[in-house]
Amino acid sequence: MNPESLVVCDDVARTYGTGPAAVVAVHGSSCIVGSGARIAIAGPSGSGKSTLLHLMAGLERPTRGTVSWPALGSGDERAQDIGVVFQSPSLIPALDVSENTALPLVIAGVAEPDRAQRVAEALALLGIDQLAGKLPEEISGGQAQRVAVARVLAQRPRLLLADEPTGQLDRAAGQRLLDALLDATDHLAAALVVTTHDKAVIERLETRWTMHEGRLHTTIAPAVPS
Template sequence: MLRAEALRRVYETRGGTVVAVDDVSLEVGAGELVVVTGRSGAGKTTLLNLLGGLDRPTSGRVVLGDDDLGLLGEDALAAMRRDHVGYVFQSFGLIPVLSAAENVEVPLRLQRLGAAEREARVAHALELVGLSAHAAQRPYELSGGQQQRVGIARALAARPSLLLADEPTGQLDSGTAATVMDLISDLVHAEGVAAVVTTHDPALVRRADRVVELHDGRVVTGAVVDPEQTVRGRLSARAPRGT
């Protein structure tokens, strides 16, 4: 579903050259949850932006399905993100004046779906995350965990091939964070979505099928979590030489 090959992202700053991602290769299959860990500044968000086509690599390539993102023009890349990638943000990213249902509907309007199809998808997405009874409530009327679940429903409503979540539990207490990560794991496996989730919380990695650890933009560890209980895929994140 998703393949990244030798990704490298270099930024030129006033303080000098910054290598944010350095020779990272990764494969993620449909229905597989890969968690990327590492300290702040390790390159997690930059990697996620490259995988989702929000940023372009200095070298290397990302292939989603049959599309090499590096070969797409800006309009085609925007359409790919709209139709095939779902994003979940740490800050929830909800529009405060819209209800939960209206927030979930936003990407469907961008896809120009008909009203009946939008209504059905919104209802299904809210049911998946257990918020059908809260469809009419606005973000300020919901708890942090509920707001994040609305964000997950919004990402899934567009039926993406790839789900990207950047520190989705960073603003939640530990109990709510565990619930949200369990929800993401269950939905990824049930819906057959390829998913990459970043986190710095080691307590959350047990929900993953595979864990990739970044340090200074390089892969230092890749391991199947609890191999006695999971058979999803083989390790396909490779550590560069010398790590």
């Protein structure tokens, strides 16, 4: 059975600015992310991989080409189907871990009983349920990044896009976070796309793409057993 196409980029490009000062972050790039995918987009800083991820998420519009989400909803429904994890956790200092995790659900109008269940499930999936009542200042950087992931997983997305999620963590903490990401996306049957320049992360994902100077190159390689 062929996987559903969750996001399709067709000859997308993204340019910032105009005239001589214009910067092309992504040149004409095409790719498909299917259901169940586990994809690493590798490349150095400034190669355009974060911009491509933002295009996939619908956070930015392409200057040229099209991005479509054939198997996902539209509008607010699609926003719930796509979860984005950024490099910085960006937790609200005045809210505890449970409240930070619940925030997108509150904004989306999810009823309290369902909200509480989703938050508890997400924190348990990330192994941080014991931190539920703690404030961001009371937890470590690695724990804060797990909270950021839990906040996205509580939405129960079908597509999870993670932008350098281990970039601010040491190797051990990064591997633990990746373990949790893989376990959680397996549990949710969600597709996972990770941008990274970390070789240890790249080797854990079965499909490897690379970006160089804004150009996407898609390749497939077997995952290295963990």
